[in-house]
Amino acid sequence: MIDAHGPSSLLVLGGARSGKSRYAQHRAEASGRRPVLIATAEAGDAEMAARIARHAAARDGRWSVIEEPLELAATLRREAGPARTLVVDCITLWLSNLFLRDRDPAAAAQVLVETVATLEGPVIFVSNEVGSGIVPDNALARDFRDAQGSVNQALAEACDAVVLMTAGIALPLKPGPKA
Amino acid sequence: MIDAHGPSSLLVLGGARSGKSRYAQHRAEASGRRPVLIATAEAGDAEMAARIARHAAARDGRWSVIEEPLELAATLRREAGPARTLVVDCITLWLSNLFLRDRDPAAAAQVLVETVATLEGPVIFVSNEVGSGIVPDNALARDFRDAQGSVNQALAEACDAVVLMTAGIALPLKPGPKA
Amino acid sequence: MIDAHGPSSLLVLGGARSGKSRYAQHRAEASGRRPVLIATAEAGDAEMAARIARHAAARDGRWSVIEEPLELAATLRREAGPARTLVVDCITLWLSNLFLRDRDPAAAAQVLVETVATLEGPVIFVSNEVGSGIVPDNALARDFRDAQGSVNQALAEACDAVVLMTAGIALPLKPGPKA
Numbered sequence: 001m002i003d004a005h006g007p008s009s010l011l012v013l014g015g016a017r018s019g020k021s022r023y024a025q026h027r028a029e030a031s032g033r034r035p036v037l038i039a040t041a042e043a044g045d046a047e048m049a050a051r052i053a054r055h056a057a058a059r060d061g062r063w064s065v066i067e068e069p070l071e072l073a074a075t076l077r078r079e080a081g082p083a084r085t086l087v088v089d090c091i092t093l094w095l096s097n098l099f100l101r102d103r104d105p106a107a108a109a110q111v112l113v114e115t116v117a118t119l120e121g122p123v124i125f126v127s128n129e130v131g132s133g134i135v136p137d138n139a140l141a142r143d144f145r146d147a148q149g150s151v152n153q154a155l156a157e158a159c160d161a162v163v164l165m166t167a168g169i170a171l172p173l174k175p176g177p178k179a
Numbered sequence: 180m181i182d183a184h185g186p187s188s189l190l191v192l193g194g195a196r197s198g199k200s201r202y203a204q205h206r207a208e209a210s211g212r213r214p215v216l217i218a219t220a221e222a223g224d225a226e227m228a229a230r231i232a233r234h235a236a237a238r239d240g241r242w243s244v245i246e247e248p249l250e251l252a253a254t255l256r257r258e259a260g261p262a263r264t265l266v267v268d269c270i271t272l273w274l275s276n277l278f279l280r281d282r283d284p285a286a287a288a289q290v291l292v293e294t295v296a297t298l299e300g301p302v303i304f305v306s307n308e309v310g311s312g313i314v315p316d317n318a319l320a321r322d323f324r325d326a327q328g329s330v331n332q333a334l335a336e337a338c339d340a341v342v343l344m345t346a347g348i349a350l351p352l353k354p355g356p357k358a
Numbered sequence: 359m360i361d362a363h364g365p366s367s368l369l370v371l372g373g374a375r376s377g378k379s380r381y382a383q384h385r386a387e388a389s390g391r392r393p394v395l396i397a398t399a400e401a402g403d404a405e406m407a408a409r410i411a412r413h414a415a416a417r418d419g420r421w422s423v424i425e426e427p428l429e430l431a432a433t434l435r436r437e438a439g440p441a442r443t444l445v446v447d448c449i450t451l452w453l454s455n456l457f458l459r460d461r462d463p464a465a466a467a468q469v470l471v472e473t474v475a476t477l478e479g480p481v482i483f484v485s486n487e488v489g490s491g492i493v494p495d496n497a498l499a500r501d502f503r504d505a506q507g508s509v510n511q512a513l514a515e516a517c518d519a520v521v522l523m524t525a526g527i528a529l530p531l532k533p534g535p536k537a
Contacts, residue, residue, distance in 0.1 A: 013346055015488075019511055132194035134312060134324055153347035155346070156345075166520075167511050171531060176348065177356030192525055308373060310373030310375055311489070334525070335527055
């Protein structure tokens with residue numbers, strides 16, 4: 001359980017700058033366990049490096065940070081434990097790293113999703129919504145969009161809880177609001 | 180009514196790969212009526228043909244499939260009936276087909292929307308959210324985005340129920356969650 | 359309070375053509391106060407001018423319209439009052455105007471957000487969701503997307519109420535639906 005009586009796996013979805021990372025951080029810090037960030041970004045260009053630095057600065061000394069751009073399932077199996085709350089930030093950059101190396105995103109996603117139920121401690125995934133704009137012009141962007149949507153669906157099914165962030169506000173999708 | 184006590188018309192909204200088609204399929208199969216797919220895609224290029232083939236493969240023998248890229252209102256009037264549940268997949272490709280042929284999307288949408296209330300059996304529409312990305316560079320994409328948003332609004336008003344799909348999870352919009 | 363017992367500040371979020379402006383109008387007209395539109399669009403090209411004209415035509419004589427592309431905080435302070443309901447339509451065009459003039463969007467947004475709590479009458483903000491599509495190719499579009507997301511988060515925190523529009527339907531985010 002992430003909180004005292006919360007889920008053991010949580011997927012935080014949302015668009016760019018919707019407050020996903022901050023929400024995941026707060027949930028991890030409120031869990032009463034040691035928060036561990038599994039950062040999938042690679043400091044490959046100045047823009048990204050600046051973002052990583054800002055993120056790191058926003059975190060206090062309680063956090064430990066592991067950088068892992070590719071081998072996410074193995075890292076989760078190794079790092080998960082009852083005294084820690086893992087935060088994977090984010091699935092979208094991990095997927096992008098797979099694309100850049102011509103790895104099969106569907107196969108990697110399946111291994112990741114199958115790992116979720118086997119972990120010995122709580123985990124929070126951060127992932128982007130990228131499918132609600134106009135259809136992209138180029139085929140690679142369309143492929144990426146499809147892969148992102150597929151992994152979001154599979155993770156949402158595997159996780160105990162899912163929230164959708166909009167302007168910093170978390171809307172519960174699973175379990176959902178009362179109809 | 181789509182289910183025993185469900186609505187007679189349902190609009191399934193969502194971004195790319197959000198699980199719209201699968202949700203619409205499941206609702207149709209659970210309706211106790213014969214499911215009929217009205218497919219608006221045209222197998223005009225390899226990518227699209229591959230998608231159609233995957234969709235067809237996902238459907239078992241209970242389904243019958245009608246391909247209709249343009250004359251949606253007439254097809255709905257002809258095919259609707261109390262023993263069948265129609266699934267229109269999807270409004271976005273239909274709108275794209277209208278654009279490609281320089282037909283007036285607003286006029287066609289109005290005819291379609293007026294048809295909904297007159298049908299003699301249940302119908303499920305699948306349509307894309309395309310307006311939540313950055314403003315597109317070119318005017319045609321902006322026009323398409325506006326047309327899609329307008330037809331989504333009109334269909335949402337005409338249908339008894341509306342859900343928004345995110346990562347395979349249906350969020351009820353109409354009737355909405357309890358505030 | 360916007361309605362008799364409603365909030366005194368409301369943020370209306372949504373994608374393009376999601377019904378944001380119409381919803382904001384209706385809320386203002388139902389407030390029992392004189393509705394005042396603060397329009398941030400500049401009639402700089404034919405497309406935009408046509409939109410403004412359509413919006414103006416949709417409004418009856420009860421409305422007064424103030425055009426203010428840049429100095430939003432000062433305008434709100436000057437125009438707010440207990441007998442009027444201000445509608446700012448929209449934050450996205452205001453942000454775009456700041457970008458076009460190389461003004462600092464973060465600084466301007468902070469001043470705006472700090473102004474909200476000091477106003478002597480109700481205000482409704484309309485703002486776009488632009489972060490749920492694929493990552494834009496160019497750095498300016500990414501910067502704009504980040505700025506829009508940041509100001510949406512800050513306004514959502516400052517306002518008493520937030521709704522998300524989809525296909526003309528308002529989903530309450532703050533206060534949210536019952537979980």
